[in-house]
Amino acid sequence: MVYCNSAGRYITITNDKYTLQTSVFVNLCEVEVYVCSVGTFGPDCASLCYCQSPGDRCHPVTGQCPYGCAVEFTGTSCNIKQPRFGYNDRYICHCDEGYCDTNTGVCSSRKCEKGWYGSSCQKENVAFNKNTWQSSTYSDGNGRRYSHYAVDGDTNHSKAYNTCTHTADGRTNASWGVDLGQSYPVANIKIYARDLHITNRFKGFRLFVDERNQTNQSPCRPEDNYDSKNKPNGFVVNCNTTGKYITITNDKTNEPTNSVYVNLCEVEVYVCSVGTFGPDCTSLCYCQSSGDRCDPVTGQCPYRCADGFTGTSCNIKCTDRNCRAPSACHINNGECKAGCHPGWMGDYCTQKCQPGFYGNQCIQSCDNRKCSRQNTECNNINGSCNGDCLPGYKGLDCSRIFIMSPC
Numbered sequence: 001m002v003y004c005n006s007a008g009r010y011i012t013i014t015n016d017k018y019t020l021q022t023s024v025f026v027n028l029c030e031v032e033v034y035v036c037s038v039g040t041f042g043p044d045c046a047s048l049c050y051c052q053s054p055g056d057r058c059h060p061v062t063g064q065c066p067y068g069c070a071v072e073f074t075g076t077s078c079n080i081k082q083p084r085f086g087y088n089d090r091y092i093c094h095c096d097e098g099y100c101d102t103n104t105g106v107c108s109s110r111k112c113e114k115g116w117y118g119s120s121c122q123k124e125n126v127a128f129n130k131n132t133w134q135s136s137t138y139s140d141g142n143g144r145r146y147s148h149y150a151v152d153g154d155t156n157h158s159k160a161y162n163t164c165t166h167t168a169d170g171r172t173n174a175s176w177g178v179d180l181g182q183s184y185p186v187a188n189i190k191i192y193a194r195d196l197h198i199t200n201r202f203k204g205f206r207l208f209v210d211e212r213n214q215t216n217q218s219p220c221r222p223e224d225n226y227d228s229k230n231k232p233n234g235f236v237v238n239c240n241t242t243g244k245y246i247t248i249t250n251d252k253t254n255e256p257t258n259s260v261y262v263n264l265c266e267v268e269v270y271v272c273s274v275g276t277f278g279p280d281c282t283s284l285c286y287c288q289s290s291g292d293r294c295d296p297v298t299g300q301c302p303y304r305c306a307d308g309f310t311g312t313s314c315n316i317k318c319t320d321r322n323c324r325a326p327s328a329c330h331i332n333n334g335e336c337k338a339g340c341h342p343g344w345m346g347d348y349c350t351q352k353c354q355p356g357f358y359g360n361q362c363i364q365s366c367d368n369r370k371c372s373r374q375n376t377e378c379n380n381i382n383g384s385c386n387g388d389c390l391p392g393y394k395g396l397d398c399s400r401i402f403i404m405s406p407c
């Protein structure tokens, strides 16, 4: 057996050593070339790897996938199934180690996988390692300042080279762009510019999110409203729009060089994972299909809620409602038409009474109870005193007058 561990189409066997007969031969009875089937690796091809695309072959020895793991898998060989959270395990945890809270997704380790952010690690930087371009490329003795330096995952903004892009000298306009690979509802974009030039080279800064690679649409942040002076590095641009291409342009002369530059150290484009929304992507929306993305700000689903959920952002479980009478439970009309059970309030009867109130329609005041003990806890449903009443009163909430009859 000969072990190779390499990829190739042609197998060649050569020989240039003379034998005793002073001739050189290749004299074979059979050559069998063994490969592992797609999705397997190891000496006996008995180990499984779950690569991004079903057709990707992982490394025959390490199991490493060429373009990353399938959605639900992680680990060097992409064979560790990621833990999940949420109702019916709808969401994938993106913790770097350990498990996440089964309801909220918050990681026990408080650390996210590379490329994921936020307190529940559901905010993804979709620009990381994607295809980039720029209008021209600056070069000097320290090398070329390539466009992909702005998506290499290194946010260092004090260095001039190896991790920051730089367009060439002597230009009257400059631009840089990234292709996210697909259209995303972009929540916000974080930009790290070079410390030395954050003010002068961002003077004409404009940012576009577009479905096509064009920059004739309205920019996310109009140039005239953008003030780069005293801007801290790693600043966020809010967009709340959908697009596949992010383009940053500049056509303002950078004094005193009279050239125009785009000079970026990192551009992070944040998108909430499918089924999450909100500034930190911690709110959950249960849309009809588990692949539906809801609005990154409002949480509204594109079609309707998943069965069993209701509310504007489809995050209210029908069985969690406390309707007084059975009510249909569909998106936007899942309100409790006949009102709530005592102790509950809101359109969907999922909110407890305000503190200090209880009972039917939450209008009974806890202060009016006649509990024997001061500051007794007040149950939202029945206002129970959890103990004795003051003389002359009875009932769970000690609100009924008790007339004692004489002996």
Ligand SMILES: [Ca+2]
Pocket: 149, 150, 151, 152, 153, 154, 155, 156, 163, 164, 265, 266
């Ligand atoms: Ca960088």
